[in-house]
Amino acid sequence: MMTPASNSDPLERCLIDQADQLAKTTSTSAPRSAAWFLREHQNRSRRRAFRRAVTLAAVAVPLAVGGFAHWLSPSDQAPLRVITGDELSPPAPRVSQGPQVDWTRLDPSANRGESIDESSLDWFALDQLGDDFVPVAIEVIPAEGPAQFVLGLLAVGSVRTASLEELSPTEFAAVESLYGSTTPAVSTPPF
């Protein structure tokens, strides 16, 4: 039945010899019986399923954790620029010019929509922003000139002033979400 391949060709002889050698180094004994074979097959199937489950978990769990962490990451939400410490002082004089200035805090706090006079600026800026990471937008409507926003984020001191045109797209969206609109009325508070 078997017709040996030509062994006069070096390549063919190499193929034959190395196949024989591989068979010797990896030879396994034949199954002892049909029952043993079937039982062994079941065992192998179980082991294979277990290996696959472990491999899947080893791949899927880090991917899931990484994906979840990426989803939680605020990096793509581009938070407002945080200004701390001394940078807090310049906005205060700018926005506290006379009794005509309306202070409207658009933060979801007890003071929402409440007008704040200039004397309460320090108290508002330093205490009312709180320690939590709630974004705050304050619309400043001076007696003259364009409306401005004091944007606060994260914690005490993280505020700055900006006109509507100076807002970055992210800040614009933040103001819009807090404020409900980015078209402030000059003389009428938006609430």
Next chain:
Amino acid sequence: MDPSRENSPPEWFEQWIHAHYERIRRAAFVLCGHSADADDLAQETFLRLLSTRSQFSGKSSPETWLYAILLNAHRQRCRSNQRLWRRWCEWWNGHGSKAVSVPPDAQIHSREWAESIWGAVAQLPVAQRQAIVLRYAEQLSYEEIAEVLECPVGTVRSRLHAATATLRERLPPDVVLQPVEQETTPCLAR
């Protein structure tokens, strides 16, 4: 020996296992180069034999029948691996990660196999690879190979010719041009 005429499957099955398992397992190992995969392929071959024995007419030899089952299982496994690998690459590349294009055969193989000439055979197309295994590892005749692969003898010859021509191009000259008189077997690395 004809399983289709046996009333007691375990008995004929046992005979077939004792007579042919080792040879089929050896062919599986030469084909895939991985011990556990070879075990899987050999077991799958005999399990398929259980369900397809009624199709065995007895015109061909049992070994030819078993080789055909083995090669079908191997082909399906190759396709399945390639499909899985392609999906994985698509998913991975689609997520902005560094592109991957390692072929699916780049898995962990037996070191002896990978360093032998059979590791180079694995780079051939599946049809040529199977013909080479049947001819040189299992030493079947052209007619038997044609029966296993269900193709004309001429096709077998052309596949073998193409496969050996490719191997001659890819392998170092000392493997393919070594004089016949030399006693040591040429090899890639041993």
